[in-house]
Amino acid sequence: xxxxxxxxxxxxxxxxxxxxxxxxxxxxxxxxxxxxxxxxxxxxxxxxxxxxxxxxxxxxxxxxxxxxxxxxxxxxxxxxxxxxxxxxxxxxxxxxxxxxxxxxxxxxxxxxxxxxxxxxxxxxxxxxxxxxxxxxxxxxxxxxxxxxxxxxxxxxxxxxxxxxxxxxxxxxxxxxxxxxxxxxxxxxxxxxxxxxxxxxxxxxxxxxxxxxxxxxxxxxxxxxxxxxxxxxxxxxxxxxxxxxxxxxxxxxxxxxxxxxxxxxxxxxxxxxxxxxxxxxxxxxxxxxxxxxxxxxxxxxxxxxxxxxxxxxxxxxxxxxxxxxxxxxxxxxxxxxxxxxxxxxxxxxxxxxxxxxxxxxxxxxxxxxxxxxxxxxxxxxxxxxxxxxxxxxxxxxxxxxxxxxxxxxxxxxxx
Amino acid sequence: xxxxxxxxxxxxxxxxxxxxxxxxxxxxxxxxxxxxxxxxxxxxxxxxxxxxxxxxxxxxxxxxxxxxxxxxxxxxxxxxxxxxxxxxxxxxxxxxxxxxxxxxxxxxxxxxxxxxxxxxxxxxxxxxxxxxxxxxxxxxxxxxxxxxxxxxxxxxxxxxxxxxxxxxxxxxxxxxxxxxxxxxxxxxxxxxxxxxxxxxxxxxxxxxxxxxxxxxxxxxxxxxxxxxxxxxxxxxxxxxxxxxxxxxxxxxxxxxxxxxxxxxxxxxxxxxxxxxxxxxxxxxxxxxxxxxxxxxxxxxxxxxxxxxxxxxxxxxxxxxxxxxxxxxxxxxxxxxxxxxxxxxxxxxxxxxxxxxxxxxxxxxxxxxxxxxxxxxxxxxxxxxxxxxxxxxxxxxxxxxxxxxxxxxxxxxxxxxxxxxxxxxxxxxxxxxxxxxxxxxxxxxxxxxxxxxxxxxxxxxxxxxxxxxxxxxxxxxxxxxxxxxxxxxxx
Ligand SMILES: Cc1cc2nc3c(=O)[nH]c(=O)nc-3n(C[C@H](O)[C@H](O)[C@H](O)COP(=O)(O)OP(=O)(O)OC[C@H]3O[C@@H](n4cnc5c(N)ncnc54)[C@H](O)[C@@H]3O)c2cc1C
Numbered sequence: 001x002x003x004x005x006x007x008x009x010x011x012x013x014x015x016x017x018x019x020x021x022x023x024x025x026x027x028x029x030x031x032x033x034x035x036x037x038x039x040x041x042x043x044x045x046x047x048x049x050x051x052x053x054x055x056x057x058x059x060x061x062x063x064x065x066x067x068x069x070x071x072x073x074x075x076x077x078x079x080x081x082x083x084x085x086x087x088x089x090x091x092x093x094x095x096x097x098x099x100x101x102x103x104x105x106x107x108x109x110x111x112x113x114x115x116x117x118x119x120x121x122x123x124x125x126x127x128x129x130x131x132x133x134x135x136x137x138x139x140x141x142x143x144x145x146x147x148x149x150x151x152x153x154x155x156x157x158x159x160x161x162x163x164x165x166x167x168x169x170x171x172x173x174x175x176x177x178x179x180x181x182x183x184x185x186x187x188x189x190x191x192x193x194x195x196x197x198x199x200x201x202x203x204x205x206x207x208x209x210x211x212x213x214x215x216x217x218x219x220x221x222x223x224x225x226x227x228x229x230x231x232x233x234x235x236x237x238x239x240x241x242x243x244x245x246x247x248x249x250x251x252x253x254x255x256x257x258x259x260x261x262x263x264x265x266x267x268x269x270x271x272x273x274x275x276x277x278x279x280x281x282x283x284x285x286x287x288x289x290x291x292x293x294x295x296x297x298x299x300x301x302x303x304x305x306x307x308x309x310x311x312x313x314x315x316x317x318x319x320x321x322x323x324x325x326x327x328x329x330x331x332x333x334x335x336x337x338x339x340x341x342x343x344x345x346x347x348x349x350x351x352x353x354x355x356x357x358x359x360x361x362x363x364x365x366x367x368x369x370x371x372x373x374x375x376x377x378x379x380x381x382x383x384x385x386x387x388x389x390x391x392x393x394x395x396x397x398x399x400x401x402x403x404x405x406x407x408x409x410x411x412x413x414x
Numbered sequence: 415x416x417x418x419x420x421x422x423x424x425x426x427x428x429x430x431x432x433x434x435x436x437x438x439x440x441x442x443x444x445x446x447x448x449x450x451x452x453x454x455x456x457x458x459x460x461x462x463x464x465x466x467x468x469x470x471x472x473x474x475x476x477x478x479x480x481x482x483x484x485x486x487x488x489x490x491x492x493x494x495x496x497x498x499x500x501x502x503x504x505x506x507x508x509x510x511x512x513x514x515x516x517x518x519x520x521x522x523x524x525x526x527x528x529x530x531x532x533x534x535x536x537x538x539x540x541x542x543x544x545x546x547x548x549x550x551x552x553x554x555x556x557x558x559x560x561x562x563x564x565x566x567x568x569x570x571x572x573x574x575x576x577x578x579x580x581x582x583x584x585x586x587x588x589x590x591x592x593x594x595x596x597x598x599x600x601x602x603x604x605x606x607x608x609x610x611x612x613x614x615x616x617x618x619x620x621x622x623x624x625x626x627x628x629x630x631x632x633x634x635x636x637x638x639x640x641x642x643x644x645x646x647x648x649x650x651x652x653x654x655x656x657x658x659x660x661x662x663x664x665x666x667x668x669x670x671x672x673x674x675x676x677x678x679x680x681x682x683x684x685x686x687x688x689x690x691x692x693x694x695x696x697x698x699x700x701x702x703x704x705x706x707x708x709x710x711x712x713x714x715x716x717x718x719x720x721x722x723x724x725x726x727x728x729x730x731x732x733x734x735x736x737x738x739x740x741x742x743x744x745x746x747x748x749x750x751x752x753x754x755x756x757x758x759x760x761x762x763x764x765x766x767x768x769x770x771x772x773x774x775x776x777x778x779x780x781x782x783x784x785x786x787x788x789x790x791x792x793x794x795x796x797x798x799x800x801x802x803x804x805x806x807x808x809x810x811x812x813x814x815x816x817x818x819x820x821x822x823x824x825x826x827x828x829x830x831x832x833x834x835x836x837x838x839x840x841x842x843x844x845x846x847x848x849x850x851x852x853x854x855x856x857x858x859x860x861x862x863x864x865x866x867x868x869x870x871x872x873x874x875x876x877x878x879x880x881x882x883x884x885x886x887x888x889x890x891x892x893x894x895x896x897x898x899x900x901x902x903x904x
Binding site: 392 | 706
């Protein structure tokens, strides 16, 4: 029933730890049976989707089993005229977008490595690319979910209609929960008509201040770009603004904003359109999010109005601590992505200091990826426990009383 | 603690001006906006009207030590009995906490107290080019705290999403009297998304004392169109066609003939009296896009038999067209002394079939049903018109309600789209949710409120929240039986 692949399996490591069993399920019932059979106290059971973000989380003590969900990859229900899609959790983002694309629709979210990343994994990690500026995250599109608790109970919350206030919103509460409350088996998502036109302006700014000044202007208009990123380079900053929507509208916005960029003193302005525009953003996102042993990634968030002051403090602090660090700033959603090359012989102390520097003035600073050797014993989610940690612990006890689901990997070592 | 001691202690926290305990003063707190008959009234021991978070926390701590239930209350416009103190105890009315603390145009946020009235927030921010997108028809009266608790919607939620899509963080007083800020995973904040858990929790998990809300920019251009159809079917088919064409209107509302009869003579919105149904379609965005889309919408409507079409872009004309929709409930008094307003949601492709079923239910029960609703979302609001004094009317309405809910749930719909479960529909929860589903929800409740003192007797069918499995099972069976035997849980 549950395939246990051993010999042929590529070696899967969770922060350097090999699961005692590597399992794979192909139906929600199998998943329920499997969970009902796991042993309390036997270590974590780690749900695995496309494996693109397995580095997120604290280092677990022991891993009892990994459970691959890629076998749950079916479309359960899709009626284009309802603009509602119901899919199993292991379906990849590419497969989803292709299914929707056939009907001129799309799921409003950009992710790294969409051909691997599964919808369940994206929800569990709350991943959202630069389009978050206008599209929000999957939290906004998620209207219902089926999930399996660690005792094997199959539960659902929400429904398959766009508006629903019947009972507590447990589906949304699973967004960003890293599989620690329950394993998501299927989800119901609001989808949108695909935009007809897609264009991006890329330009070079002399320095970060110039780039931020321009972005501030763009963000204060009613017609904000779909996505807006600044990549800080050695000789200034590259600003990219994406516009999507109706043909005439996008053309109008590109013209207007190109003029705005020129007036603000940016140079080398390029316009990318259609597939080229989409490709530009995908490559940038893939490069940024790739988990690599030689790079430490930290995500900082704050309010958009705090970005300028934050960067002014952060950049000098990084000079000594982490030379050649790359900073990508999404000023509209106030996210700063820090990619620091690992130092030779780097210690946990170094990582802790780096995080402290990144956290100063931010609302959160999460170590998204770092070698287990340096992140061991650190709570990657933050130095300080978040408000409401007691409620979070209580929720974990209620939902997963045997404490097996991804145990130890979450906030406060939940 | 006896009552006198309790009153004295409450007075010390909120002051005499913030305390009501005289039975006459308590009368207005015995009910909310729900139809009586479907929701019982109940009297609290006392009502407090705090002005600060500290006072709310103080009252909650006192209630904890006295072992009393606590019910939060906004404007009391709720339609499912949520703000009624079913087990007595203390009502905390947040209407005096009504300050807009901060507006931040770059962040597109406002920080507000829970007693701020929905429309006042939009009016206040409009000058800076923003509005608060969730716009319930009760927006002149209902509070942001109530909107959070009910996850309220409104016409513009079709494009902009419901309340939960517009709440970033909440300051919450927990049942033990402690105060936390919840964050949102949508903002990339670590930890469980307690904001998501709070919104729509009907006052059962915590009391909102501040909300950081998302503001939406006023679009550069807005056009409102009125399309009249000889029959409802044509209008419903046009709705499906507009959505299927890849258009997301800012709002897409339907008003049927019975509603037009009530509203037009009173408010002169310009809806043709002989129309089978009128669609109100709002398109917003860049002028170039709005023009193109409006044109397509007109074409689709005409293809589906629309025989009168009018478009307005000037504010005054737009407001007049909207007036007919917004005043519909107020005008119902012209048709019947009482109405029971429903709130089911069906998949958009099932609209026509559902409207046919509503008409059938109306005929069978001999109860006129008016339809005025958020067609683009598939969120129906059948209004059952009756006269409470006429013998048998109430029973027939409840019976018809039952058929309606059962049908909508049966075709994949929801019990409630925006009005909440409260006490009104708790008996129906087992139609949609299994024992396991409800147990998971009860887990969330216990994580916040292990003593089950915040807004008891709401949302969960009787007995569910404590987790006594055997009792639950029997209960579920009983609920199902009730459902199949047409007994409305009172
Ligand atoms: C004519 C009319 C039209 C309506 N139209 C719509 C509509 O279009 N869309 C829609 O969604 N609803 C509509 N409603 C329903 C109602 O207005 C909404 O549910 C509204 O959000 C309730 O707000 P309130 O301030 O009146 O809350 P109340 O009725 O006072 O309370 C509602 C619930 O919220 C809880 N609560 C209140 N304040 C807080 C707080 N600070 N913290 C925690 N819990 C709290 C209460 O305990 C209760 O459970 C309508 C009602 C009427 C009477």
